[in-house]
Amino acid sequence: MTPRPSSRLPRTTREAHTTMADRDATPLDDPVGASLRGRHAHLARRLGAAVTYQAEVATFSSVPAEPDERAWADLARLLGPGQLADLFSSPASPPPDWEPVFALDGRQLIWDGGDRVPAAPGDVTELGADDVPHMLDLVARTRPGPFWARTREMGAYLGVFDGGRLVAMAGERLRPPGWTEISAVCTAPEARGRGHAGRLVGALVSRIVARGERPFLHVAEANTGAIALYERLGFRTRRTVTFRGFRTP
Structure with a gap:
């Protein structure tokens, strides 16, 4: 992915986003x-x-x-x-x-949609162990971020099939107390523009909120299209982060 110029939120903007609702967000x-x-x-x-x-x-x-x-x-x-x-x-x-x-x-974005919990769409399928090959194939074609053979064990994963082929997916990843992260949001190139990502994220929001938890997610700063989608769905930026990896000696 080609890096784009950083659009980090200024400190005053980040502070303005810190409301009473964030006081239970310490696990994040x-x-x-x-x-x-x-x-x-x-x-x-x-x-x-x-x-x-x-x-x-x-x-x-x-x-x-x-x-x-x-x-x-x-x-x-x-x-x-x-x-x-x-x-x-x-x-x-x-x-x-x-x-x-x-x-x-x-x-890092947190869901702040209030009572606007999306209705679960009918074309969304819960993915199981037998679907892992389909999930890995979709990940290889779309590269949404780290996803391995056992990643689906972290939470529920939902998908959309077209002609027997998995064309869109999203699921639950990190699970700090009171929160569930939505991750692996991806759509095959031939299926984009049909609203699959929005429906999948909405379905996961509904599930998470129904459990009495709150959804959150992470997104690369350069992925402005995804940020815009998540904001339309009711997410807002809690803080900026830097994802880092190192090689052990």
Whole structure:
């Protein structure tokens, strides 16, 4: 993806978005750690203060907000030498011998649609284990972000089929207390412009809100089309983030 000029929100704009509704959003400051130490504990690998997902579920890892040398050593041992430490949106800086792999500006958005909960569309199908090959094929064609053979175990995934082929998908990923992240929103090139992404996200919003939780999501800053779609659906920016990955020594 070709980077575009950053359009980070100015500090005054970010502060204006911080309302009383955000006071219960503390788990979103470390959504990976909050998920792995909570509802995704059954998908976690732990060593000391470090935690990461099991293989083929996700590459995301977490260390404390102010990690010491022991925390980084634990994460390095947990992942193994020369492996990707995907720190997601954590601002913590690893030791200098950890090789930078990527850094991508993004946003964290929270759903603020009030009573405007979308009605579930009839053409949406819940995806199961037998659909994983279709899901991986769609991901390979659309590249919505990290998605592996066991990612669907993180939550419910919904899709739209056309002629027996999966042409659109979205699902639940990180699960910090009180919140559920919507992720892997993607549509095959030949099926774009039909509103599939909006219907899938709307269906997930309905499910999440019905459980008494609140939806949130992450998006690359350069993906202005997706940001505009999410804002139309009732999401608003909570904060800007930088997604970062490093190679363990």
